[in-house]
Amino acid sequence: MSRKRSAVRGGEAVAGWLFVAPVVVILGLFLLLPILMALWVSLTGWNGQGSPFRSGVPFVGTDNYASLLTEDGLPRQDFMTSIRNNLYYVLLVVPIQTALALGLALVVNQRMLKSKGFFRTAFYFPSVTSSVAISVVFLFIFANSGAVNALLGMVGIQGPVWFNDSRGLIHILLDTVGVNSPPRALVDHGMLSLTWWDWLAGPSVAMSAIIALVVWTTSGTFMLMFLAALQNVPQQVEEASLIDGANRWQRLRFVTIPMIKPTVFLVLTLGLISTWHVFDQIYVMSQGNPAKTTLTPAFLSYRTAFKDFEYGRGAAISFVLFLIIVVMTLLQRWILRERKS
Amino acid sequence: MSRTEATPGAHRQGRDEPEAPRRRSKRRSRPRGLVNTFVGYSILIFFALVFLYPFVIQLANSLKSEPDAAANPLSPIPHPVSFAGFERIFEGTNFPLWLVNSLLVTTVITVGRVFFDSLAGYALARLRFRGRQAIFAGVIAVMAVPGVVLLIPKFLVLNQFGIYDSYTALILPIIVDAAGVFIMKQFFESVPASMEEAARIDGASVFRTYWSVVLPMARPALITLTILSFQGSWNEFPHTLVAVQDPDLFTLPRGLADLVSGSLGAARSTH
Numbered sequence: 001m002s003r004k005r006s007a008v009r010g011g012e013a014v015a016g017w018l019f020v021a022p023v024v025v026i027l028g029l030f031l032l033l034p035i036l037m038a039l040w041v042s043l044t045g046w047n048g049q050g051s052p053f054r055s056g057v058p059f060v061g062t063d064n065y066a067s068l069l070t071e072d073g074l075p076r077q078d079f080m081t082s083i084r085n086n087l088y089y090v091l092l093v094v095p096i097q098t099a100l101a102l103g104l105a106l107v108v109n110q111r112m113l114k115s116k117g118f119f120r121t122a123f124y125f126p127s128v129t130s131s132v133a134i135s136v137v138f139l140f141i142f143a144n145s146g147a148v149n150a151l152l153g154m155v156g157i158q159g160p161v162w163f164n165d166s167r168g169l170i171h172i173l174l175d176t177v178g179v180n181s182p183p184r185a186l187v188d189h190g191m192l193s194l195t196w197w198d199w200l201a202g203p204s205v206a207m208s209a210i211i212a213l214v215v216w217t218t219s220g221t222f223m224l225m226f227l228a229a230l231q232n233v234p235q236q237v238e239e240a241s242l243i244d245g246a247n248r249w250q251r252l253r254f255v256t257i258p259m260i261k262p263t264v265f266l267v268l269t270l271g272l273i274s275t276w277h278v279f280d281q282i283y284v285m286s287q288g289n290p291a292k293t294t295l296t297p298a299f300l301s302y303r304t305a306f307k308d309f310e311y312g313r314g315a316a317i318s319f320v321l322f323l324i325i326v327v328m329t330l331l332q333r334w335i336l337r338e339r340k341s
Numbered sequence: 342m343s344r345t346e347a348t349p350g351a352h353r354q355g356r357d358e359p360e361a362p363r364r365r366s367k368r369r370s371r372p373r374g375l376v377n378t379f380v381g382y383s384i385l386i387f388f389a390l391v392f393l394y395p396f397v398i399q400l401a402n403s404l405k406s407e408p409d410a411a412a413n414p415l416s417p418i419p420h421p422v423s424f425a426g427f428e429r430i431f432e433g434t435n436f437p438l439w440l441v442n443s444l445l446v447t448t449v450i451t452v453g454r455v456f457f458d459s460l461a462g463y464a465l466a467r468l469r470f471r472g473r474q475a476i477f478a479g480v481i482a483v484m485a486v487p488g489v490v491l492l493i494p495k496f497l498v499l500n501q502f503g504i505y506d507s508y509t510a511l512i513l514p515i516i517v518d519a520a521g522v523f524i525m526k527q528f529f530e531s532v533p534a535s536m537e538e539a540a541r542i543d544g545a546s547v548f549r550t551y552w553s554v555v556l557p558m559a560r561p562a563l564i565t566l567t568i569l570s571f572q573g574s575w576n577e578f579p580h581t582l583v584a585v586q587d588p589d590l591f592t593l594p595r596g597l598a599d600l601v602s603g604s605l606g607a608a609r610s611t612h
C-alpha cells in the first residue's frame with residue numbers, strides 16, 4: 001500500500017509547489033510586498049520624489065495617523081467628513097438594496113409567472129456593466145436637463161441641480177418643518193473637528209444620486225443570491241403554512257425569511273463591506289464635490305496621495321479604512337454567532 | 342427548481358398526489374390569484390423599465406443631436422438621427438486605441454487567470470505537499486483585502502520596480518486572482534479523483550494528468566472562471582488609475598473616465 005501510494009504520489013511535493021508558484025509569486029510581489037511598503041510610507045513624509053526608501057525621506061512616526069484621528073485641523077476635518085458621508089451612504093444603501101433585492105427575488109420566484117428569464121436578465125443587467133460606463137449614464141440621467149428632472153417636471157416638481165447641491169437630506173427635512181437656522185447648541189459644539197450640526201446633515205443631494213446609482217447596480221446581484229436561496233426552500237413548507245391559514249405577510253415573516261436567513265446575513269455582510277469600497281462612482285461622478293459631501297475615505301486616500309502628493313497621509317487613510325472594513329467584518333461575524341446560540 | 346424538487350417525493354406517494362394541492366389552492370383563490378398576477382406583473386414591468394430604460398435612453402442619446410438630447414432627455418427615439426457623437430469619439434479621441442488596449446489587456450489577463458488559477462486550485466485541492474494549508478489560508482486572507490486600499494501600495498511597488506506606465510503594469514499585477522483560485526479549488530474538490538488516480542497509475546506525470554485528464558473534465562468551472570475574469574478585467578478601473586498615466590496605454594474605462602472628467606465635466610458644470 002505504502003509503496004503504491006508513494007508511486008502515485010511521487011513528485012507531488014515538487015509539482016504542488018510548481019503549480020502554486022505563479023499565484024504565490026504574483027500575490028506576494030503585488031499584494032503582500034506593497035502592503036508592507038505602504039505601511040512604511042504611512043510612517044514617513046514622502047512626497048513622491050525619488051524612492052520612498054532613500055535615506056533622505058523624513059520619518060515622522062505616527063504623525064500621519066495622529067493628523068487624521070487626534071489633532072484638530074483640516075486633515076482630520078476632511079477625514080471625518082468622508083467618514084460621515086460614507087456612514088450615511090452605508091445606512092441608506094445596505095437596507096434599500098437588501099429589501100429591493102429580496103422583493104425582486106420574491107416576485108421573480110413566483111411559480112405562475114411567465115417570461116421569468118426576461119425579468120431576471122433585466123434586473124441583473126446593470127450588475128454586469130462597467131461601473132465607469134454606468135456612472136457616465138447616470139451623470140446624464142441626473143443632469144440638469146436629464147431624464148430624472150424631466151420626470152420630476154412632469155409631476156410639477158422642480159428638480160435640484162443634483163451634482164451641485166450640497167444640502168444634506170436631514171437639513172432639508174428640518175427646513176420643511178420650520179427649522180430654518182441651525183440651533184446654537186449644535187453649531188457651537190461638536191466631535192472630531194465637525195460640529196454636531198454637520199454630523200447630522202444626512203447624505204447630500206449629490207450623494208443621494210450616487211446612492212440611487214449604487215442601489216440600482218447592485219440589487220441585481222443580490223437578487224440572484226436570494227433567488228438561489230428561495231429555490232432551495234421546500235415547497236411543502238410553504239404549503240403547510242398555507243394550510244395553517246397564514247397570510248402572505250405572515251408567510252414571508254415567519255416562514256420564508258427564517259428559511260433563507262443565512263443568505264439574508266450574507267447579503268447584509270457583503271453590502272456592509274462593499275459599501276466602504278465606493279470609489280469608481282465617486283471618481284467619475286463627483287470627485288468628492290460639492291462642498292466635500294461626496295468625499296469617501298477611499299477617494300480621499302487617492303486624492304491625498306495622487307493630487308496633494310501627501311503619500312504618507314494617503315497611505316495612513318488606506319490603513320484606517322482597512323481597519324474599519326475588518327471591524328465591520330468581525331462585527332458581522334460576532335452578531336451572526338449571537339444569533340445562532 | 343423547487344418544482345422539480347417536489348416531484349420525486351410526490352412520486353413516492355402516488356401518481357395523483359402532486360395534482361391535489363395545486364388544484365385545491367386554485368379553487369380556493371381564483372379571484373385573488375388573478376389580482377396577484379396582475380399586481381405581480383405591474384411591479385415587474387415597472388422595475389424592468391427602471392432597470393433597462395436608462396440603457397435605452399443612453400443609446401438613443403448617443404444618436405441625438407445636442408439640442409435634441411437636452412430638450413427630450415426621456416425620448417427613446419432620436420430626432421433627427423445624428424452620428425456626430427460617434428464621429429467625434431472615433432476621430433477626435435484615442436477611442437480606437439483604447440479599444441485595442443482593452444481587448445489586449447483583457448485577453449491576456451483572462452487567459453492568465455484561467456490557467457494560473459486552475460493550476461493553483463488543482464494543487465490546493467488534490468496534491469499533498471508541505472505548506473499547502475498555509476498557502477490556502479493566505480489565499481483566503483488575500484480575498485478579504487479590499488482593492489481600494491491597495492491603490493497607493495500598488496503604485497509604490499510598480500514605481501519601485503520601474504514598470505509604472507507600461508503594459509506590464511496594466512497586466513502583471515492582476516493576472517492571477519485569489520477568488521479564482523478559491524473557485525477552482527472548490528470545484529476540484531467536488532469531482533471524484535478516480536480518473537486522475539487511474540491516469541497516475543498508468544504512469545502519467547502530474548502535469549500531464551492535469552492537462553489531459555483534469556482540465557477537460559473541469560469545463561463548467563473553466564467557463565465560469567473565463568466569464569468572471571473577462572468581465573472583471575474588462576471593467577477594471579482603479580488598477581489602471583495607479584498603473585498608467587500615458588493616454589496611449591489607457592483602457593476603455595480609464596479613457597471614458599478621462600473624457601468625462603475632462604471635456605464632458607467642463608460642459609456639465611456650465612449647464
